[in-house]
Amino acid sequence: MKARELKELGVDQLKEKLAQLNLDLFNYRMAAKLGSLEKPSLIQATRKDIARVKTILTEKAKA
Numbered sequence: 298m299k300a301r302e303l304k305e306l307g308v309d310q311l312k313e314k315l316a317q318l319n320l321d322l323f324n325y326r327m328a329a330k331l332g333s334l335e336k337p338s339l340i341q342a343t344r345k346d347i348a349r350v351k352t353i354l355t356e357k358a359k360a
Contacts, residue, residue, distance in 0.1 A: 298346055300353065303349055303350060303353050308357055311354050312354070321343050322340065322344065
């Protein structure tokens with residue numbers, strides 16, 4: 298998800314998105330440990346999305 302799209306969301310929606318991304322990251326890591334994750338790049342992409350959401354939440358908190 299792009300930062301521009303995330304900036305349009307409200308704080309509550311961003312928190313829900315963050316919770317969902319954390320759950321996805323957990324599931325991807327477990328799948329990687331079990332050897333069933335076909336695209337290991339999903340872990341890195343999800344971590345970057347989490348960072349984007351956290352950055353935007355911080356920006357909105359300071360505004």
